Amino acid sequence: MRKHATRRTLAVLGSALALVAGTATAETPGVTDDTIKIALMVPLTGPAGATVGPGMSAGAQAVWKEVNESGGIHGRMIEWVEEDTGCSAEIGIPGVKKAIYDHEVFMLASGGCSNEILSYRDIVIENGVPFSVWGATNDKITQQPNCCIFRTSLRAGYEGVLQADFARSIPNAERFAIIAQHDAWGQAKYDGVMAKLTEYGITPVADEEMTAETADATPQALRISKANPDVIITDLYPKPTTVFLRAAHQYGLTKLPIILHTSINDLVQLEKDVGIPGAVDNAYTVTFTRDPNAPDLEPWKAKLAAIASEIKLTPYSMWGVTGASVVVEALNRAGRDLTRESFIKAMESIEGFESEMIFGPITYSMDDKDGNKTGMFQKLHMGKQMDVGLTFKTVE
Amino acid sequence: MFFDLLASGIALGSIYGLVALGMVVVYKGARAVNFAHGEVFATAAFIGYLLTANGLDYWAALLLAILATTILGILIERGAYRPLADASDLSLIIATIAVSFMIKGVVRTSYGTRGDFVVYPPIFSFEPLIIQGVFIQRQHLVLGTVAVVCMILFGLFFALTRHGKMMQAVSEDKDAAALVGINVRLVFLWIWGIGSLLGGLAGVLMAPITLVYPDMGLSILVKSFAAAVLGGFDSLAGAVIGGLLMGIFEQMLSGYAGTMFQDIAGFSVIILVLLVRPSGLFGSKEQTRV
Numbered sequence: 001m002r003k004h005a006t007r008r009t010l011a012v013l014g015s016a017l018a019l020v021a022g023t024a025t026a027e028t029p030g031v032t033d034d035t036i037k038i039a040l041m042v043p044l045t046g047p048a049g050a051t052v053g054p055g056m057s058a059g060a061q062a063v064w065k066e067v068n069e070s071g072g073i074h075g076r077m078i079e080w081v082e083e084d085t086g087c088s089a090e091i092g093i094p095g096v097k098k099a100i101y102d103h104e105v106f107m108l109a110s111g112g113c114s115n116e117i118l119s120y121r122d123i124v125i126e127n128g129v130p131f132s133v134w135g136a137t138n139d140k141i142t143q144q145p146n147c148c149i150f151r152t153s154l155r156a157g158y159e160g161v162l163q164a165d166f167a168r169s170i171p172n173a174e175r176f177a178i179i180a181q182h183d184a185w186g187q188a189k190y191d192g193v194m195a196k197l198t199e200y201g202i203t204p205v206a207d208e209e210m211t212a213e214t215a216d217a218t219p220q221a222l223r224i225s226k227a228n229p230d231v232i233i234t235d236l237y238p239k240p241t242t243v244f245l246r247a248a249h250q251y252g253l254t255k256l257p258i259i260l261h262t263s264i265n266d267l268v269q270l271e272k273d274v275g276i277p278g279a280v281d282n283a284y285t286v287t288f289t290r291d292p293n294a295p296d297l298e299p300w301k302a303k304l305a306a307i308a309s310e311i312k313l314t315p316y317s318m319w320g321v322t323g324a325s326v327v328v329e330a331l332n333r334a335g336r337d338l339t340r341e342s343f344i345k346a347m348e349s350i351e352g353f354e355s356e357m358i359f360g361p362i363t364y365s366m367d368d369k370d371g372n373k374t375g376m377f378q379k380l381h382m383g384k385q386m387d388v389g390l391t392f393k394t395v396e
Numbered sequence: 397m398f399f400d401l402l403a404s405g406i407a408l409g410s411i412y413g414l415v416a417l418g419m420v421v422v423y424k425g426a427r428a429v430n431f432a433h434g435e436v437f438a439t440a441a442f443i444g445y446l447l448t449a450n451g452l453d454y455w456a457a458l459l460l461a462i463l464a465t466t467i468l469g470i471l472i473e474r475g476a477y478r479p480l481a482d483a484s485d486l487s488l489i490i491a492t493i494a495v496s497f498m499i500k501g502v503v504r505t506s507y508g509t510r511g512d513f514v515v516y517p518p519i520f521s522f523e524p525l526i527i528q529g530v531f532i533q534r535q536h537l538v539l540g541t542v543a544v545v546c547m548i549l550f551g552l553f554f555a556l557t558r559h560g561k562m563m564q565a566v567s568e569d570k571d572a573a574a575l576v577g578i579n580v581r582l583v584f585l586w587i588w589g590i591g592s593l594l595g596g597l598a599g600v601l602m603a604p605i606t607l608v609y610p611d612m613g614l615s616i617l618v619k620s621f622a623a624a625v626l627g628g629f630d631s632l633a634g635a636v637i638g639g640l641l642m643g644i645f646e647q648m649l650s651g652y653a654g655t656m657f658q659d660i661a662g663f664s665v666i667i668l669v670l671l672v673r674p675s676g677l678f679g680s681k682e683q684t685r686v
Contacts, residue, residue, distance in 0.1 A: 045504065182656075208655045213615040215411075215606045218404035219650035219658065222397050239513040239607055250524050250531045273515045273607075276523060 028339045030106030034072075036331065036338065037079045038064075039099035040110045041117075041131075043087040052112040056134055057082055058311040059320020060109065062303040067328055074336040078328075081105065087112060089119030096120040100127055107131065107343065109327055110320065114138035114156070114185050124149060130343050134323030135316070137262065139188045142369045148340070150347050150369045152323045152362055154262055154288050156185070160192020160235070162286050162375045162390065163259045167231045168200060169391035170257055177206035177229035179220055179244060181236050189235040189261060205229050210240045217247035225251040233259045242273045249279040257392070260285035265315040267380045284388060286375045288358050289318040291385070297356065318357040325355050326362055326371070399530045401651040402644060407536030409643020410543040411602045413636035415620035416627065417546060418594030420635040424554070425563045425587030429629075431492040432472060434617030435499035436592045440465045440599030441608045442503055445516050454519050462596035468499075469592025470585050477588065478581070496613070504610045518604035539601050546594065547636040554632065563587055615659075619646070622662040625669050628679020638677065 030037035040060060042053035064078040072078065083099045085092040092113075099105050100123070107130040111117050114136040121141060124131050131149045133141060137156035142149055154162075167176055176197060180190040197204065206227035208220045221244070224232060232253060234241060241264055248254050264270055265287050271280040290297070292313040300321065304311045311317055326347075331338070333346035350371065353362040360374020377388040415437055422430045430436075440461045447457035476491040520534035554560040565573040566583045574580045598616075606612055619642060627638025642665060650658035669676060 209658075210655065211659055213611070214658060215602075215615075216404050216408050216647070218400060219647055220655050222400055222651055223655065226397065239609065242513075242515070242607060275515070275518070275521070 028106065029100075029104040031076070031338050034076055035079045036073070036076050037081065037103065037105045038327070039096075039103060039105040039108050040080050040082045041085050041092070041095060041099065041108050041112075042082060042110045043112045043116070044082065044084040045086045045091070052087075052135055052316050053084070053110075054308065054311060055314050055316025056110045056112060056320035056323070058304050058307040059317035059322075060324035061307045061320075062300070062317075063321055063324035063328065065307070066303070073328065073331045074338070076338070078331075080109075085111075085113065085116045087116050089116060092116035093120050093123070096123055100124075100129055105129075106338075106340070107327075109323060110134050111136050111141075114141065114188070115183070117141050118184060121149070128340055130340055130347065132323050132327050132347075134319040137188065138184055139191075140184075144367065146369055148344050150326075150364055150371060152326055152358075152372050153319060154286075154372055154375055155370045156188035157192035157195070158370070158373065159261055159286060159375065160189040160194075161196045162377075163189070163233050163235075163261065164193045164196035164200070166284065166286070166377055166390065166392060167233055167257070167259050168197075168202075170231050171392070173230040173257075175205045175227070175229045176202055176231055176233065177208070177224045177227055178204050178233045179206075179208040179210060179224065179236065180234070181211060181240065182209055183212075185237070185263075186235045193233055193235070210236055210244060212237050212240055214240055214243060217244040218250075220244060221247035221251050221253060224248070225253055229256065231257045231259065235261060238264055238270070238273070241270070245270075245274045245279050245283075246276060249274075249276050254279045254282060256282060258283045262287055262315075262375075265289070267378070267385050268383065271380065280380055282379075284377045284379045284392075286377050287315065288360070288372055288375050289315045289322075290357060290359060291387070292318065322355040322357045322362075326350065326353060329353055397651060399528075401647045403530050403532050404536070405644030405647035406540060406640055407533065407643070408647060409623070409640035410536070410540040410636075411598055411605075411616070411639070412620045412623040412642050413639020414539070414543040414546060414598040414601070415595060415616055416623040416635035416639050417543070417550065417632060418591045418598070419620060419624050420627075420629060420632060421550065421594060422587055422591035423624075424630050424632070425567050425591075426473075426477065426584055427567060428477060428488050429492070430472070430588075430591060431489060431617065432476075432496035432499060433591070433595050433620070434613030434615075435496045435503070436465050436468055436472075436595035436613075437599040437602075437616055438503060438608075438610065438613035439468060439499060440596035441516065441603040441606075441612065444600040444603060445514055445608050448517055449514075454517065458597075458600045461600050462593050465596030465599070466589045466593040469588040469590075469595075472592070473585055473588035478584065481584075496617075500610060500613065513607045513609040516600075516603035516608050533605070535601075535604055539605075542597065542601060543636055543639070546597070547632055550590075551632050559586065619662040622665040622669075624676075625666050626676055628676030630680055631676065631678035634676055634678030 040057050042057045044053045068077045081103050083095040085095050109132045111133040112135040117136045128147055133151040135153050139155055139157040142151050180186045206224045208223055260283055264285050301313050304317055330346040334342040348364050348366050351363045359376045362371035364371045378385050379388055419433050443464050444457045444461040472495055476495050480487050480491050518535050524531040524533050562578050562583055566580050570580050623639035623642040624635050627634025646661035649661050
């Protein structure tokens with residue numbers, strides 16, 4: 001009788017524990033006993049639909065597929081759903097609502113475009129959904145108060161600082177010109193450059209503007225040429241950069257160092273797009289991803305091809321691999337009792353996380369959710385993109 | 397600086413003029429402002445790009461692209477204009493705006509796998525000609541020449557040919573034109589086809605300069621609309637001259653006043669002309685305000 005009572009008591013206790021554990025899981029959206037559901041917020045249509053979105057998504061899938069094949073994380077497999085953001089508010093807002101309320105995901109990941117994320121940032125914060133951003137750069141995305149949005153890409157304002165520092169490191173450069181787009185994307189980089197130049201006591205000799213639609217950059221090139229600068233800093237999308245470089249070349253400005261940014265990460269392609277031999281010879285771009293052709297990264301090409309045959313190892317897929325690896329690290333740290341709060345704490349505890357895809361480590365804290373602070377300038381040399389460093393040097 | 401800005405202004409203005417010419421042809425013939433004209437322009441650029449990317453040479457791609465946009469113009473007439481021909485001006489305007497969004501949607505869908513923009517191969521290299529110290533792109537010279545030739549050809553067409561006179565008759569009074577035996581429906585088809593042909597021609601000629609992207613139609617529409625308003629919405633010469641003035645004004649304004657003014661030039665011209673001279677520089681006084 002006593003034996004039966006003990007068994008009964010144990011059974012009741014066991015059931016109660018299971019119920020408690022079950023309740024805890026049920027209270028965490030997107031987490032079951034054996035799965036964790038993540039929404040990949042990626043632009044699959046619109047201006048970045050061909051390159052950024054599919055690349056980031058495939059990079060993440062390659063990482064998570066490997067994790068699942070080796071048993072998952074604390075007994076749970078990673079599940080993912082792709083939500084198209086179109087790189088726009090019109091598609092991004094319904095997309096994020098679908099992910100949070102319909103798919104009931106545990107967290108959001110990827111995020112390719114600043115304008116789109118800024119449009120739904122409040123929804124993410126209000127719901128306390130963890131969001132790991134891998135491509136967008138605007139400073140406001142991660143600015144405080146910010147419960148749960150982390151970034152692995154370079155913050156635009158910081159990128160502007162890198163551009164200004166690099167320009168200032170050019171020997172005998174005293175006259176600085178800047179040309180920028182003044183939308184959410186370009187303004188943040190521009191502000192970073194200007195803040196740093198002001199700190200150095202430098203006022204640009206030319207401060208010009210272009211939009212993504214500007215068809216002819218003759219006025220911009222002429223005004224910059226008239227100001228006689230030693231170096232030109234640009235914060236323009238790839239298309240207006242192409243239009244500007246064609247005009248700049250006419251007036252001899254491409255003989256000067258031209259400082260580009262992370263959105264132009266393929267100088268070989270830029271040279272082809274501009275279509276004028278020599279127009280990109282003195283262009284320096286900043287990146288946080290390593291050379292995709294590095295021999296140690298070779299195995300990733302096959303892993304990505306296994307996800308989708310057309311996906312190559314590009315900066316976009318490298319952003320995906322890096323970001324997805326950071327998510328895996330935090331899930332591991334959060335342990336079996338996974339909640340959004342425990343995941344956020346785990347993310348905040350990441351310090352010096354190394355990814356083979358990027359130049360520097362990722363470190364977060366409660367007050368700083370911009371984990372990546374390492375850039376590298378590159379330039380074309382003999383048809384190949386070569387590392388230069390964070391300060392100017394001639395590439396031999 | 398002045399002559400460089402003048403040269404680039406004339407080049408840019410030639411494009412505005414050519415696009416405005418297509419809008420004016422439709423307005424002159426059908427008394428309708430085609431707000432889908434910018435998308436016709438973009439469609440031609442995309443079709444031309446797809447053809448050149450698949451091995452066709454520039455001129456063959458240009459011919460096929462303008463043929464395709466001519467058909468597109470005819471389809472717009474059949475699908476959007478004809479059913480609303482007797483409706484209010486506002487209904488027609490909304491219909492053409494709706495068509496523009498539909499075309500853009502189709503372009504975006506087919507373009508979805510091609511990235512931020514695509515580069516259209518030019519007829520000539522981008523190395524400029526230097527004439528008396530002024531830099532001139534060869535592609536710009538082609539554009540300017542084509543715009544002026546088109547203006548002269550269409551001027552002669554409207555003034556001297558039977559078909560041109562039929563178009564003018566239909567534009568003046570379609571009921572009276574029908575009474576004298578003119579096939580009004582057929583004339584409207586020609587008008588929309590020819591207008592779109594001009595938009596397509598401009599799209600392919602300009603594509604190497606502007607590069608090709610789905611939203612390229614809107615900004616060119618605004619500038620060309622301003623050119624047509626400036627020149628007079630029912631004047632062929634006015635469209636081209638308005639385009640040239642618009643291009644020169646835009647370049648001079650941004651060159652001397654500041655590059656932040658480049659994109660407001662079009663809007664300021666529209667407002668100024670509507671306030672000071674609603675019929676434009678060469679438009680007839682009795683035209684409806686657009």
